[in-house]
Amino acid sequence: MILELDCGNSFIKWRVIHAGDATIVGGGIVDSDQALLAQIAALPGQRLSGCRMVSVRSEDETDVLCAHLEQSFGVRVQVAQPAQEMAGVRNGYDDYQRLGMDRWLAALGAYHLAKGACLVIDLGTAAKADFVAGDGQHLGGYICPGMPLMRSQLRTHTRRIRYDDASAERALSSLAPGHSTVEAVERGCVLMLQGFARTQIEQARALWGEAFSVFLTGGDAPLVQDSVPQARVIPDLVFVGLAMACPLD
Numbered sequence: 623m624i625l626e627l628d629c630g631n632s633f634i635k636w637r638v639i640h641a642g643d644a645t646i647v648g649g650g651i652v653d654s655d656q657a658l659l660a661q662i663a664a665l666p667g668q669r670l671s672g673c674r675m676v677s678v679r680s681e682d683e684t685d686v687l688c689a690h691l692e693q694s695f696g697v698r699v700q701v702a703q704p705a706q707e708m709a710g711v712r713n714g715y716d717d718y719q720r721l722g723m724d725r726w727l728a729a730l731g732a733y734h735l736a737k738g739a740c741l742v743i744d745l746g747t748a749a750k751a752d753f754v755a756g757d758g759q760h761l762g763g764y765i766c767p768g769m770p771l772m773r774s775q776l777r778t779h780t781r782r783i784r785y786d787d788a789s790a791e792r793a794l795s796s797l798a799p800g801h802s803t804v805e806a807v808e809r810g811c812v813l814m815l816q817g818f819a820r821t822q823i824e825q826a827r828a829l830w831g832e833a834f835s836v837f838l839t840g841g842d843a844p845l846v847q848d849s850v851p852q853a854r855v856i857p858d859l860v861f862v863g864l865a866m867a868c869p870l871d
């Protein structure tokens with residue numbers, strides 16, 4: 623079995639797949655290394671034969687997690703590394719090593735699935751968009767605050783915006799103009815995300831007409847899904863690219 627890890631800024635997504643047919647055995651989302659080790663240790667049965675990881679965390683944090691995984695499960699961790707070109711995609715950054723690895727892998731995964739021009743919209747702690755042309759040239763992208771950052775900036779820099787997580791969730795039953803602080807903020811931020819997604823699609827249209835695919839991923843993808851019906855929602859898009867960048871046998 624192979625352990626796959628996507629270490630984002632706020633959460634670690636993990637899953638275990640069969641080495642042979644890539645069927646999914648288990649997985650989860652955790653907010654700490656300790657919780658991750660505990661969840662994997664609680665998996666019933668078989669040994670891990672390999673592990674691949676993408677991380678946008680600092681090198682130190684990533685090394686510590688790799689050491690823990692190697693100690694606890696006796697498995698070598700293969701960490702995806704930046705590349706100028708891979709699987710037909712050419713990195714579009716001036717300095718290819720500066721492009722976030724989550725963005726790079728999502729772009730590889732999307733181009734592989736689309737087999738042509740594509741736009742990736744990834745809504746996590748940050749909201750990201752990346753463009754890959756039909757010939758595999760990565761054209762660059764955009765980074766904005768995602769839902770958690772927009773929310774926390776408002777909470778941090780205003781004195782009268784205060785509410786709990788339960789009321790935040792209830793507020794999103796509709797996107798009509800808010801009648802309370804929590805509704806006004808939560809719905810406003812969702813509309814910002816939707817505007818971000820739609821604007822990226824307009825950019826793609828300006829580049830490619832109608833001849834492109836749109837992929838939507840990241841923990842907050844469901845918040846914009848209805849407003850971009852042309853998008854394919856692929857929660858595991860980064861893992862698709864990770865398997866391409868770190869083949870194991």
Ligand SMILES: Nc1ncnc2c1ncn2[C@@H]1O[C@H](COP(=O)(O)OP(=O)(O)OP(=O)(O)O)[C@@H](O)[C@H]1O
Nearest residue numbers: 630631632633651745746747748769770840841842
């Ligand atoms: N089961 C879940 N666990 C945690 N967060 C979730 C879950 N479902 C949806 N979310 C939402 O997903 C968002 C985080 O998305 P994601 O996990 O893609 O971010 P990340 O990978 O940590 O960030 P980034 O990719 O920008 O570094 C949060 O706003 C959170 O509310």
Ligand SMILES: CC(C)(CO)[C@@H](O)C(=O)NCCC(=O)O
Nearest residue numbers: 678720721722723724725748765
């Ligand atoms: C933008 C984030 C934080 C999103 O996870 C990540 O991709 C990252 O740290 N990127 C490095 C900066 C860049 O991509 O230009």
Ligand SMILES: [K+]
Nearest residue numbers: 629630724746
């Ligand atoms: K991520």
